[in-house]
Amino acid sequence: MRELDNMTVKSDKKAGCDPRDDSFDLKKTTLRVFRTNTAQGKDSHFDSLVVPVQRWTTVLDSLLYAKSYLDSSIGIRYSCRMASCGSCGMKINGIPRLACYTKISELEDPVVVCEPLPNFPVIRDLVTDFTQFFNHHKSINPYIQNLNYDKTEKIDEVSSSHSHRQSREEVDKYLQFSYCIKCGLCYSACPTVATDTKFPGPQALAQLYRYYADSRDAGKNRLNIVDDRHGLWRCHFAGSCSKVCPKGVDPALGIQLLRSYMLGISKDKRNV
């Protein structure tokens, strides 16, 4: 066990990251945190907080440090700390990112500016209201619709008579879109969402494609929901949604593929 400890220390020293090492360089960075409280009607301002950072420190780590030791009133929303829950989205140095997924060392800037996600109403400090975003998501019926499924049948009968086996190719058509964690970064980066409140946004449209491309889905009216001048046709392919997506979902691709079907370029959804 001692041998293992020594090995760990040795490898840490090699990387120059061990706090017990004299040569360990603990840097400091300045966080500029957007502060406001809409419920109390307070004016917005930025607070500057100096926090220690290491090579692996994320923006969320530094914000939590600031909240623990410098100012406990900072409002942040977070949960998993590993880019799975999509709670800690915020505008970091001008670009929407997940705070837990952004290392300060990668930003290469002595000042880290944290602001709430654009295009979302602000509740307090870095916490934004996702109600409208989730309403857009719900409006596209984000679930598999299959009229062949008879709810009166027992589970055993369903699995035997209505199994939905899919080939690898069929799964590949929608799998990447099902990785969406609903963090809202794409919605925040989209220039159309910035000006059109009725536009469902890249997240909802990509999810519509996700269910549409699923061979188990038989929803016929799904496309009618977004066949509107504020719907699918409003996307002008700026590509910013795909640029900021932390999970490789590529909403811009889903939207264009959906449009190709609606225009009749792809006639069978299984061929998209």
Add this chain to the structure above:
Amino acid sequence: MKMLGQKNNRDNREGLKGWLNPLRYGWERVSYWLQRLTGIFLLVYFVGHVFETSSLVGGRNAWDTMLEMTQTTWGHTFLIMVIGASTFHSANGIRLIFTHVGIGLGKPGRPDYPYYPSSLNTRQRSGIWIALILTAVAMLYGANVLLGGD
């Protein structure tokens, strides 16, 4: 677009302000910005162009007076910008026609870290660069014809 009972909230929307800085999201956003900018510029030009040619109904003198206004260095510079705007808008527009119907974007697949969106692939980027190079060539040719003299 049917929304589920929630009133639309414009609070914290970036609005047109979000369009002003296209450099945050890579070349695709720059191309999006230029497409819009050149579109608005060409619309203004067409309105001016209709106004200019409508002077013909006022007779030869009115037409000559109008022509004198455009046959200046500034007038030619404006025309060079029109050449550039129309070339970029057309070339990039052709690329967008293809992308809007799902051509040249790649296929969906299983994303592996680090993620590279297939819709922002080399073909798309090449299309943007070709549009920019054609614009530069057209503007240089226009400048040579309009400002180069005999």
